[in-house]
């Protein structure tokens with residue numbers, strides 16, 4: 001018999017990182033910035049580069065500095081960067097916190113102000129609710145909804161009208177980043193609550209990343225996804241052992 005595959009290939013995990021977009025049209029930012037720069041230039045010339053200071057040039061300088069400051073301020077949004085991928089929905093706010101797909105209780109779209117709410121529990125079991133504005137994070141919103149509909153369809157409450165407003169998730173959006181393999185040891189089996197002490201004992205739902213102990217894998221995951229593949233593998237292993 002051919003040599004058995006020594007180790008099953010680890011599933012590649014990845015996620016996309018989305019930077020917030022400024023809600024101010026880029027032209028406004030550019031014009032404000034240009035005026036600011038011109039004011040600083042004129043002010044410096046008037047104040048310091050003439051034999052006698054031109055009256056008011058110090059005010060032109062100060063105004064220019066203010067405008068340039070404003071351009072920098074409105075050009076960058078204070079909203080955090082977001083991550084969307086196999087590990088769930090992550091938010092970069094004083095470190096990285098993630099809502100794994102299995103921890104998400106609700107994904108809701110509010111059309112009135114263009115806000116997507118994602119709420120549930122983070123990896124440590126603490127409640128976390130994210131309100132993501134489409135005007136700042138249009139593609140993150142589209143990707144969260146696309147992934148949530150595929151991974152946790154029962155929890156994703158977005159109507160057809162909502163989907164039309166949210167629009168399509170673009171393959172080119174965000175920066176694709178590789179994720180480390182999921183740490184299984186330390187998790188508790190989602191079906192039996194048994195602690196997973198040894199990695200080969202764990203089975204991971206490919207949709208929501210819920211972890212199960214190999215002896216307690218249900219036919220279907222709580223997310224609705226089929227886990228039949230693990231039962232098939234177990235049967236094959238049993239069959240090959242009995243030969």
Ligand SMILES: [Zn+2]
Nearest residue numbers: 205208221223
């Ligand atoms: Zn699942």
